[in-house]
Amino acid sequence: MSAAPVRFGIVGSGWRAAFLARLARALPERLTVAGVVTRSAARAAQVEAAWGVPAFGTVGELCSIGPEFVVASVPWDVTPEVVRELVEREVPVLAETPPAPDVAGLRELWGAVGGATRVGGGALVQVAEQYPLMPGHAARIALVRQGLIGEVTSVQVSSTHMYHAISLIRHTLDVGSRPATVTARAFTAPLADPLSPRGWSDDLMPKDAVTTLAFLDFGAARTGLYDFTDNQWWNPLRARRVVVRGSLGEIVDDTVVRMAGPRSPVESPLMRRRTGTDLNLEGAEVHHISFDGRVVWRNDYLGASLSEDDLAVVDLLCRTGAWVRNAGPEPYPLAEGCQDHLLAMAVEESARTGAPVTTAVEAWAAR
DSSP: OOOOOEEEEEEOOSHHHHHHHHHHHHOTTTEEEEEEEOSOHHHHHHHHHHHOSOEESSHHHHHTTOOSEEEEOSOTTTHHHHHHHHHHTTOOEEEOSSSSSSHHHHHHHHHHHTTOBOTTSSBSEEEOOOGGGSHHHHHHHHHHHTTTTSSEEEEEEESSOHHHHHHHHHHHHTOTTOOOEEEEEEEEEEEOOOEETTEEOOOOOOEEEEEEEEEEEEETTEEEEEEEETTTTTOTTSOOEEEEEETTEEEETTEEEEESSTTOEEEEEEEEEEESSTTOOSOSEEEEEEETTEEEEEOSSTTSOOOHHHHHHHHHHHHHHHHHTTSSOOSSBHHHHHHHHHHHHHHHHHHHHSSOEEOOOOGGGGO
16 A cells, blocks of 8 residues: 655645645545644635645644644745744755855854754755756766766756755765855846746846856865856756866766776767657657667656656655655755855855855854
């Protein structure tokens, strides 16, 4: 008999909370929303009608129905308050990114809850950082961990912003929470912006857009390059790019170059098996990613026809469920989320001041 669906609660009812509720509805055999906390009675009625889940006015009311964990999906400045309340109630927390708005907030939050542990082991607070679980990123990290391109020395990410990009850089380089010197600059240039979360604008008039470039030096021949332009997630005029360089080759997006032997550099693609085109009737989704005939990433949620970002979030929720049931490791500890945002803020500070910023060894680095 398969395990019962993971029951999780949500504090907050904004667009991100709606995103999580939608994914639970797509995979009812794996996930279910036990309840949602929202501020007003009017919003509670909307949530219950639209999402089909009970709504509550307080965290205490939500906790009384026994969710296995709770997602704190609230504004940055409110997140530490919600996290502390859930920890006081000994309820496992999955905090949305970032876990606190600034360096002082990160340190204060870590001091308050960083040492809190749950029954069965592991820190009580996890962070909802899904980017390393996205299929393409997960496949590249898997190849790196197998030593395919030798010792990894640099990672370039031009895809997503701030703490998400930093997470990809840190985990691909495997640099943990070591300090880094960050040198950043911001440049403004005209760019048309025809698509946003609000939809197509039909406006092709270029407007000022800021591109931030940052060089992160972790020492020991480990470097990262951060490159992000305003609205790069949505703007079809700006591509996404990931470059991972090692001592024996490199990965550029979905192409791997390495030495197969003396005088034998070879190039191989990462291949997605996608269905739903032409006469394929299996549904529109990615099944797996393979490299040289072997699968390096597999979709464990087939049948739901989820996008790659959806798959990463679902995987994070299910990994959190496995962790609270003592059936898997911590999905993304608070220490990791704190370090991501610490470096992201160093990028912002250096871009603003024009001076290098060197991060300190923080208390969470010991975890």
